[in-house]
Structure formats: C-alpha cells, structure tokens
Amino acid sequence: MKIQVIKQRTLWWTVSTAIIVVGFLSMLISWQQFGSPLRPSLDFVGGTRLQLELACAATDTCEGPIDPSTVRQILAEQGLEGSSIQVVGDQQQALSVRTSTLATDEREALIQSLSDELGAFDPNLIQIDTVGPTLGRQIFTSGLLALGASFLGIMVYISLRFQTDFAAFAILALVHDVLVTMGVFSLLGLLFNVEVDSLFIVALLTIVGFSVNDTVVIYDRVRETIQANPTHHINDIVDEAVNQTLTRSINTTATTLLPLIGIFLFGGDTLKFFALALIVGFMAGVYSSVFVASSLLAFWRERTGFAYVSTLPEAEPADSSP
Amino acid sequence: MARQRSILMLVLVLAISAIVALVNLPVRLGLDLQGGTQLTLQAQTTAAVPEITPEKLEAVRSVVERRINALGVSESVVQTIGRDQLLVQLPGVSDPAQAERVLGGTAQLDFRAQRAGTEAQLPIEFRVRQELLIEQIQLEGSADVEAIAQKQAALERSNEAIAGLFDKTELTGEKLSNAYAAPGTGSAWEVGLEFNTQGGVEFAQLTASVAGTGRSLGIFLDDELLSAPSVDVRYAETGITGGRASISGGFGAEGANDLALQLRSGALPVPVVILENRTVGATLGRDSIQRSIYAGLSGLSLVLVFMVLYYRLPGLIADFSLLIYALLTFAIFTLLEVTLTLPGIAGFILSIGMAVDANVLIFERTREELRAGKTLYRSVESGFYRAFSSILDGNVTTLIACIALYFLGTGLVKGFALTLAIGVAVSMFTALTCSRTLLLTVLSVPSLRKSEYFCPNLPPSNSQAKATS
Numbered sequence: 001m002k003i004q005v006i007k008q009r010t011l012w013w014t015v016s017t018a019i020i021v022v023g024f025l026s027m028l029i030s031w032q033q034f035g036s037p038l039r040p041s042l043d044f045v046g047g048t049r050l051q052l053e054l055a056c057a058a059t060d061t062c063e064g065p066i067d068p069s070t071v072r073q074i075l076a077e078q079g080l081e082g083s084s085i086q087v088v089g090d091q092q093q094a095l096s097v098r099t100s101t102l103a104t105d106e107r108e109a110l111i112q113s114l115s116d117e118l119g120a121f122d123p124n125l126i127q128i129d130t131v132g133p134t135l136g137r138q139i140f141t142s143g144l145l146a147l148g149a150s151f152l153g154i155m156v157y158i159s160l161r162f163q164t165d166f167a168a169f170a171i172l173a174l175v176h177d178v179l180v181t182m183g184v185f186s187l188l189g190l191l192f193n194v195e196v197d198s199l200f201i202v203a204l205l206t207i208v209g210f211s212v213n214d215t216v217v218i219y220d221r222v223r224e225t226i227q228a229n230p231t232h233h234i235n236d237i238v239d240e241a242v243n244q245t246l247t248r249s250i251n252t253t254a255t256t257l258l259p260l261i262g263i264f265l266f267g268g269d270t271l272k273f274f275a276l277a278l279i280v281g282f283m284a285g286v287y288s289s290v291f292v293a294s295s296l297l298a299f300w301r302e303r304t305g306f307a308y309v310s311t312l313p314e315a316e317p318a319d320s321s322p
Numbered sequence: 323m324a325r326q327r328s329i330l331m332l333v334l335v336l337a338i339s340a341i342v343a344l345v346n347l348p349v350r351l352g353l354d355l356q357g358g359t360q361l362t363l364q365a366q367t368t369a370a371v372p373e374i375t376p377e378k379l380e381a382v383r384s385v386v387e388r389r390i391n392a393l394g395v396s397e398s399v400v401q402t403i404g405r406d407q408l409l410v411q412l413p414g415v416s417d418p419a420q421a422e423r424v425l426g427g428t429a430q431l432d433f434r435a436q437r438a439g440t441e442a443q444l445p446i447e448f449r450v451r452q453e454l455l456i457e458q459i460q461l462e463g464s465a466d467v468e469a470i471a472q473k474q475a476a477l478e479r480s481n482e483a484i485a486g487l488f489d490k491t492e493l494t495g496e497k498l499s500n501a502y503a504a505p506g507t508g509s510a511w512e513v514g515l516e517f518n519t520q521g522g523v524e525f526a527q528l529t530a531s532v533a534g535t536g537r538s539l540g541i542f543l544d545d546e547l548l549s550a551p552s553v554d555v556r557y558a559e560t561g562i563t564g565g566r567a568s569i570s571g572g573f574g575a576e577g578a579n580d581l582a583l584q585l586r587s588g589a590l591p592v593p594v595v596i597l598e599n600r601t602v603g604a605t606l607g608r609d610s611i612q613r614s615i616y617a618g619l620s621g622l623s624l625v626l627v628f629m630v631l632y633y634r635l636p637g638l639i640a641d642f643s644l645l646i647y648a649l650l651t652f653a654i655f656t657l658l659e660v661t662l663t664l665p666g667i668a669g670f671i672l673s674i675g676m677a678v679d680a681n682v683l684i685f686e687r688t689r690e691e692l693r694a695g696k697t698l699y700r701s702v703e704s705g706f707y708r709a710f711s712s713i714l715d716g717n718v719t720t721l722i723a724c725i726a727l728y729f730l731g732t733g734l735v736k737g738f739a740l741t742l743a744i745g746v747a748v749s750m751f752t753a754l755t756c757s758r759t760l761l762l763t764v765l766s767v768p769s770l771r772k773s774e775y776f777c778p779n780l781p782p783s784n785s786q787a788k789a790t791s
Contacts, residue, residue, distance in 0.1 A: 051606075104422040104596070123416045124357070128601035135362065135597045142732050150726035154719050161715055202665055202727075202738050206672060209723030209742070213676070213716035217683065220712040248686045255628060255682070256675035259621030263671070266617040268610030270354070270664050278672075 005242045005295050006235040012291035016176060023183015030186050038182060039189030041197040044140055046133030048102040050111065053094035053125040054118065065092030066118055074113050075099070078106070094125075101130060143201035147178075150205065154212050162219055165300055170215045173285075173293035177211045178204055180284035181277055194273060203277035210256070210278075211285025214249060215293045221245050222294070226309050234307045238298040242290055253286045329759045337646050340653035347656040352663030352737065353411055355611045357604030359418040362597040363408040363425060371592050374406040381591050383408055388587035389424050403732075407597065416603045420580070428544050428593045429584035431495030433528055434488035436537040436550070444487055444538070444550065451480045451547075484547050488540040491528055494589070497521030501585035503578035504568070511578035512568045513585070522565025529553045530561030541569050543581070614664065618671045625678060633685045635775035636761060640681035643756040647677050651748045655741065665738035673745020676720065680753030683709040689777040698773050699765055706758050713753065717746050 005012070027037035034040070042049050056062040066087045075083050075097070083099040095114070102110065107128070115121050151171055158167035181204060188194035221241035229237065257279055264275040301307055353360050365374045365382050379402050386408055387400045399411040412421055436444065458473045499518045506512035517525050532539050534555025541548045548571035553562065573581065626644070629637035651670065655662065688705030692698065724746070727739035764770050773780055 104419050104426065108419045122603070122605075124603040124605040126416050126601065126603040127606055128359075128418065128599055130596070130599035132364075132595070132597040134364075139732055142730050143735070146726045146730035146735065149730055150723040153722035153726060157715075157719055157722055198732075198735070199665060202668075202731075202735050205723060205727050205731075205735070206669075206738070206742070209720040210672070210676075212719045212723070213679070216715040216719055217712045220715055224708075244690070245686075248682050251632065251682045251686075252675075252679040255625045255678045256672070258624045258628070259618045259671050259675070262617040262619075262621030262624075263614055263668075266620075267614040268664075270610055271614050271668060274665070274668060278668075 002243050003239075003246065003290070005239050005291060006298055009291075009295040009299065012295060016180075016288070016292055020176070020179050020183060023179060023186060026183060026186040026190055030189060033190075038186045038196045038200075039194065040136075041195035042098065042129055042131050042136075043197040044136035046101050046131050046136055047098060048100070048107060048131075049096065049098045049127075049129040050107070051088075051094065051096045051125075051127035052111070052114065052121040053089060055120045055122040057089065057091060057093040058122060060091075062091065062093050062119070066095055070117060071095060071097070071114065074117055075110070078110055078113065080110070101132060139198045139201065143198070143205070146205055147201075147208065150208055154208075158212075158216070158219070162223060165297065166219050169293045169296045169300070170212060170219070172296065173215050173288035174208050174212060176288045176292060177207050177281055177284040181207060181281040184280045185273075185277065196273075199270075199274045200277055203274055203281065206278060207281030207285055210282060211289065214252070214286050214289035217248065218242055218245050218289055218294055222297070230309045232308075234298045234301045234309075238294045242294050246290070249286050249290055253282060256282060326759050326762055329755060330763065333646060333756050333759070337649055340649045343653040343656055344649070349652075349656055350659055350661045351607075351611075352661045352666065353413060353600070353607070354602055354664050355607045355662065356413060357416060357602050357607040358411065358413040359415040359421060359599065359601040360412070361410040361418065361422065361425065361599050362403075363410060363594045364597045365406045365408070366593045366595060368592055374592065378591055379406060379408070382594060385588050385590050386410060386425055386594075389583060390421070392583045392587055393421060393424060395421075408594070414604065416601060418599060418601050420576075422596055422599065424580050424583055426594065426596055427580075427584055428590045429495065429581070429587075430544050430589040431498070431585055432490065432542050433493040433525070434490050434540040434542055435528060435532055436488055436540060438535075438537065440487040441536050444484070447480065447484050447487065448547075448550070451477070451484065454480055481546050485542070485545055488542070488547075491524070493517075493521060493524040493528055495585055496588065497524065498585055499565075501582040503573075503575065503582045505575075506568075506570050506573075509574075510570060511573040511575050512570045513573065513578050513582050515567045515569065515585070517565040517567070519565070522563070525565060525567060526561030526563045528561065529557050530559065533558040533561065541571075610664065611667070614667060618667070622671070622674060625674075629678070629681070633681075633776075634778070635764065635770065636681075636685045636688065636757075639760045639764065640678070640685070640757055643681075643752045643760060644674065644677055646756055647749055647752040648674065650752065651745050654744050654748065658744070660740055660744070661737065662741075663737045665735070666741040669738040669741035670745055673742050673749060676717065676746055677749030677753060679716070680709075680713045680749055681757055683712050684753065684757065685776075692773060692777045692780060698771060698776065701776070702761055702765065706754070710754070713750065717750055720746050 030037050030039060036044070054062055054066070068085050068087050071085050071087075075081065075085065080099045083097055086096040088094045088096050095118075097110075099110075107130070111121070151174065154174070155167045155171055158170050185194060185196055185200065189196070218241055221244055222238060225232075225237045225241050225244075260275045260279050260282075263271050264279060267275060363382075363386065365379055367374060371378060383400055383402050390398045390400060390410065390412070393412075395412045395415055397413050399409070401409045403409050410421075410425065412418070415421060454473060454477045458470070458477065461470050461473055497518055497520055498515055499521075500514075500516040502514050504512050504514045528539060533553040534557075536552070538550040538552040540550050549569050626641045629640050629644075631637070633640065651673065654660075655670075660666065684705050687709045688701045691701035691704050691708075696704070721743055724739045724743035727735050728743065731739060
C-alpha cells in the first residue's frame with residue numbers, strides 16, 4: 001500500500017476543512033442555545049448533581065421503577081422547578097437530579113423528601129457533586145493555560161530538534177486535532193445531550209501530547225530522508241517518509257485505541273466519554289500527522305523556494321542519535 | 323555478552339523489588355475509586371481581614387484539620403491549594419452533611435455585656451426575632467422563594483439590632499479549654515464550656531459587672547445571639563468563678579455536639595464557603611474502578627496478542643518487557659505514593675500505549691533493515707539505533723505536555739499528568755534496555771536465529787541470511 005500524500009493533498013485538506021467547518025457550525029449553534037461552544041457540565045457552570053439509587057434495587061424488592069413525575073413534583077415543592085431529572089439504572093430505580101447549587105441543608109432536605117416519597121436510598125451508591133460557578137471558570141482557565149503552555153513547549157522543542165517551519169505545522173496539526181475533537185463533541189452535545197466536563201480538558205491535553213508523537217515520528221523520517229537524499233524534491237521526500245512510517249502509524253494507533261475502545265464500550269460511566277474523546281482525538285491526530293502536517297510542510301517549502309535542501313540558507317541540524 | 327547479562331540481572335532485580343514493593347505497600351486509591359467525600363473550601367475576606375495571606379490560610383487549614391480529626395474520619399487529608407482554597411478529603415464518608423455543617427461554621431464565640439439603658443428594648447427585639455424564626459420555619463419547604471428571602475433579610479436586620487444592644491468584651495472562644503455537649507432540661511441540649519485561667523478571670527469580671535443590674539450577658543456565635551442569661555445579684559461581688567458556663571439555645575443533641583466540636587477546635591479566623599463537594603459512595607467507586615480496569619485490561623490483552631501475531635518473536639519479547647514495564651510503573655506509583663484516580667488509571671493505560679509504540683517503532687525499523695538485505699543481528703541493532711531519535715523526540719514532547727499539565731492543571735489533571743509522565747519515562751527504559759537486551763540474548767540462541775521469526779515474506783535471498791554475531 002502506498003499513499004499519495006502530495007498528489008491528493010487537496011482531498012486531504014478538504015476532508016479536514018469540512019470536518020472543522022461542520023464543527024464550527026455546531027459550536028455556533030451551541031453558543032446560541034447554551035452560551036458556550038460545547039454543552040457544559042456541572043463542572044463549568046456550577047450546580048448540584050445528585051445520583052441516588054434505591055436501596056431496594058439490590059435485593060430486587062422495589063415496587064417498580066421510579067416515576068419521574070413524582071420526582072418533578074417533589075422538586076417543585078422545594079422551589080427547584082428548573083432542574084433536570086433523569087431516571088437511570090437497569091431497572092429504572094436510580095435517579096440523577098441536577099439542580100442549581102444547593103446548600104447543605106437544602107440538599108439534605110431534598111434527599112429526605114425524595115426518600116420519604118420513593119423509599120430509602122443506598123448510601124454506598126450515592127454520588128453528590130456540588131460545584132460553585134467560580135470553580136468551573138478556574139478549571140477552564142487553568143486547562144486553557146496548560147494547553148497554551150504545552151503548545152509553546154512543544155513548539156520550542158521541535159524548533160530546536162528540527163526547524164521552525166516543522167514546528168509551526170506540527171502546532172497547526174495539533175490545533176486541527178483539538179478543533180476536530182471539540183467539533184465532534186459539540187455535535188454530540190446538540191444531538192445526544194453529551195456534556196463536557198473537566199475530564200474533557202484532560203482529554204484534549206492528552207490528545208495534544210499523543211498526536212505530536214505521530215507528527216514527530218514522521219518528521220524524524222523526513223529529516224533522515226533529507227539527509228540521505230539531499231538532491232530529492234521535498235514532495236518525494238515527504239511521500240517516502242510518510243509511507244515508510246505508515247505501518248507504524250497504523251499499528252500504534254490501533255494498539256492505543258484497543259484499550260480505549262474497551263473502556264468506551266464496557267467501562268464505568270465516568271470514563272466513557274473521556275475514552276471517546278481520546279478515540280476521536282487520536283484518530284484525528286494520526287490523520288493530521290500523516291496527511292496534513294506532512295503535506296503542508298512540503299507545500300510550504302515548495303512555495304517558499306526551499307524544495308531542495310541545498311537551497312536552504314543553513315544546513316540541517318545534525319541528527320543527534322546516539 | 324557480559325554487559326547483556328548484567329542488564330538482564332538489573333531488570334530481574336528491579337522486577338523482584340517491584341513485586342516486593344507492590345506486596346508490602348498499599349496502593350493509594352483516590353476518593354473517586356474508594357468512595358468518600360472531597361470538599362473544596364474557599365476562605366472569604368471580611369472587613370477585618372481584607373486579604374487572605376498564606377499565614378491566614380494556614381491558620382484556617384489547621385482549624386479545619388482539627389475539626390476533621392474531631393469528626394473521627396481516618397486518613398483524612400487537608401491541603402491548601404492556590405491563594406485561598408483548601409482541599410479536604412474524607413475517605414469513606416458518603417453522608418457529607420455533618421462534615422459540611424461542622425466545617426462551614428466560623429464558630430466565633432464571644433461573650434458580650436448588655437449596654438446600660440437597653441433593658442426594656444432587649445425583650446422586645448428578642449420577641450421580634452423569635453416570631454421571625456417561627457415564621458421562617460413555617461415558610462421552609464414552600465416554593466415562595468421571595469417570601470423566604472424577605473424573611474431572611476428581616477431576620478438579619480433583627481440580629482443586627484440585637485447585636486447593637488451589647489458591648490463586645492475580650493472574652494472569646496479562644497479562651498476556652500474545653501467544650502462539650504450535655505443534656506439540659508427536657509429534650510433540649512446544652513453546650514458546657516470550660517475556660518482557661520485567663521478566660522475564667524474575665525468571665526468572673528463580666529458576670530460581676532452585669533449581676534443584679536437587670537442587664538444580661540450576651541453569648542454570641544458568629545455575631546448572632548445564642549442566649550442572654552441574666553446573672554443573679556449574689557454574684558455581684560466576685561462574679562461567677564470556677565471558669566465554667568453553659569449555653570442553652572434550643573439545641574438538639576446533634577446541634578449541641580456540632581457546636582461543641584467547633585468550639586473545641588477553635589474559631590476560623592475568616593469565614594469559609596464550600597465551593598465544591600464531590601461525594602462518591604463506596605461501592606459506586608468500586609464498581610466503576612472494576613469495570614474500567616477490566617475493560618482496559620481486555621483491550622490490553624488484545625494488544626499483547628496483536629504484537630505476537632504481527633511481530634512474532636520480537637512481539638513476544640515486547641509483551642514480556644511490557645509486563646515488566648507495568649510492574650515497574652505500578653511499583654513507582656506506590657513508592658512515590660501517587661494517589662490513583664480514574665484519570666490516573668487512564669493515564670497509565672495510555673502510557674502503556676506509548677510503551678507499545680516504542681516497540682512498534684523499533685520492530686518496523688528492524689523489518690525495513692531486513693528487507694534491505696542486512697543480516698539479522700545488524701538489522702536488530704540498527705532497528706534500535708535508528709528508532710531511537712523518534713522515540714526520544716516523541717516521548718520528550720509528550721513529557722512537555724505532561725509538565726504543563728502538572729504545573730498548571732488542577733486536581734484530576736495533575737494526577738493524570740503524573741501517571742502519564744512516570745509511564746513515559748519508564749517506557750523509555752523498558753523499550754530501550756529491556757526489549758533490546760532480551761532480543762540480543764535471544765539472538766545468541768542459534769535455533770531462534772531465523773529471519774522468519776522476525777519478518778514474514780522476505781525475499782528468498784534474505785531469509786537465508788545468518789546472524790554474524
């Protein structure tokens with residue numbers, strides 16, 4: 001198998017652009033609907049979420065599934081009409097309620113009146129999340145800061161080990177991966193009410209760390225091929241480098257995705273969408289490394305008149321392998 | 323050969339010490355895995371304390387820690403984060419209400435003397451407040467948010483009016499040596515107080531000053547009047563000596579206990595609010611860890627199978643060094659006392675992906691060299707040699723991202739960055755040392771020195787190639 005990276009670059013670029021444009025549109029619609037590009041979870045907007053499971057569910061002695069309208073009525077009595085209520089669990093005997101931020105006493109009162117009406121809850125299966133709105137902003141800004149800092153660090157490192165244009169396109173590929181993942185989750189938010197939490201920011205940062213790896217491996221090969229064949233055109237060099245590393249790109253992505261797919265399909269709820277974000281991001285990452293970063297680099301060098309290494313003003317830095 | 327043998331010995335020693343460490347040291351699980359409550363508290367500035375200095379935050383931390391210890395939660399952790407926040411971890415607590423109540427109150431207790439000339443006013447203001455309180459209880463649970471807010475405002479005004487009738491004294495909760503809950507009259511509970519020496523003297527002075535005057539002594543908690551006992555005229559000479567007092571203020575057993583606990587552990591220098599509460603029930607955490615670990619492990623075992631099927635003999639060796647990798651990484655986690663959270667486990671699983679990648683890079687390179695007609699031994703050597711710069715650059719860039727995450731991220735992000743970084747560092751070692759030495763050792767066994775074990779479908783001339791080691 002041989003991929004025509006350079007010849008079909010318009011195709012590769014169109015695919016990427018199309019996905020990103022759809023993502024942007026989705027983020028725009030999201031912005032109008034809930035004031036943020038992705039559907040934000042409690043982590044970012046603040047509030048209280050209670051997850052409760054009836055104690056009788058374990059012994060299968062419940063009278064029946066929980067009726068959401070009863071729950072809605074109890075919430076209304078407490079002045080919490082705008083809350084979202086979800087009846088969950090295999091037997092519909094667990095409850096997930098999301099309200100505005102509740103103080104301790106308000107929360108206790110709510111749990112008390114819920115259990116008065118529905119039956120006792122299992123204390124070992126309870127989950128309470130209360131997040132103040134300021135904390136969400138803190139998570140968000142620190143995440144953004146970490147993203148910016150890692151971009152900068154990666155840029156400096158690649159500039160040192162390779163060259164500045166290598167670094168610029170590597171960062172561009174990373175921005176591509178982040179945008180694709182955000183776009184996909186924005187769509188998921190619109191279509192399936194998938195929310196992004198602070199783990200999503202972790203996922204984005206992981207995608208950056210992992211995807212740059214793919215790009216660097218290909219760059220490493222480009223650098224090596226340039227040194228071996230300094231008279232070849234950059235297009236041929238990139239084509240050759242991408243194809244030589246292709247099996248590795250595919251195998252590595254496949255082996256990394258296997259555990260993630262396992263977690264996505266069978267793992268606990270907390271990690272499900274974290275795993276999905278990584279799956280999407282890693283696939284975007286390998287795509288951008290193979291098709292986008294490499295072809296853009298070749299395109300740039302051709303355009304700026306450095307298609308042949310001998311015309312470069314300075315020599316390539318020496319390969320510092322041991 | 324001697325060098326290979328010593329590296330093999332080193333790997334063996336490391337693996338054995340890793341097993342010893344894993345058997346003897348407990349793995350620290352995060353609250354999301356073992357169940358418990360995590361609270362984030364924020365210290366608030368007040369008119370008196372316009373800025374939260376590190377010393378102030380430290381003072382808040384030590385009071386919070388004392389209160390937590392008094393609650394009897396084992397292995398609790400109280401850490402300061404950032405400029406004005408505290409992180410409180412309470413393993414095993416699935417009903418955080420008591421902890422929240424105990425931590426949330428400032429518990430600034432002080433004793434005040436009623437001003438002269440306000441004798442008639444106090445009972446009136448007191449009655450106004452009682453009525454407001456009763457009305458508020460009636461309103462509770464109703465949906466009339468506005469009425470509740472109005473009542474709350476009226477109550478605050480009333481509290482201020484009452485506080486205006488008293489003069490502050492030097493006697494505060496800091497001069498207590500003990501506080502305990504005790505049953506009072508009927509079903510009501512009281513909080514018994516014992517003063518230290520100075521507190522005892524001041525209490526005697528204060529009681530002497532109001533005894534028999536018709537004015538009362540005000541006991542205030544967080545600027546709110548708890549009770550206003552009057553002092554009998556017979557104490558006018560000496561005051562109440564002995565350094566003991568009790569407060570009754572309509573406490574139930576729970577309320578009296580909570581207050582006594584707060585008083586014992588001291589007042590918070592500034593008020594705190596609970597910014598975040600994350601509570602996970604014990605079995606919920608366990609279910610979630612088990613499901614995710616099983617899912618991750620089954621994915622990983624597929625990876626191991628894939629490696630053997632695709633890369634054959636080197637794949638088998640890679641699998642072996644991956645096992646050593648997992649062992650070493652986990653041992654480092656326990657030695658460094660890394661707390662394993664769900665994102666931490668995700669970071670670990672990912673780092674296994676990175677470790678596999680290093681092997682994939684090397685073996686792909688080895689195959690290329692074999693296809694180019696090199697001998698087996700030279701192909702393996704140059705596979706490692708040539709893949710090194712890719713592995714180094716790839717891992718360093720990932721480490722850069724980890725460092726950014728670790729220093730700029732918050733709680734969850736930090737744990738993830740740490741496990742990933744440890745994983746990446748260890749994977750460099752196992753891929754470059756362990757896999758390499760094992761592979762070279764295997765090559766010294768003549769019956770295994772067959773190119774087909776390394777790369778299928780080689781052109782016939784190459785498959786005859788023999789190692790020349």
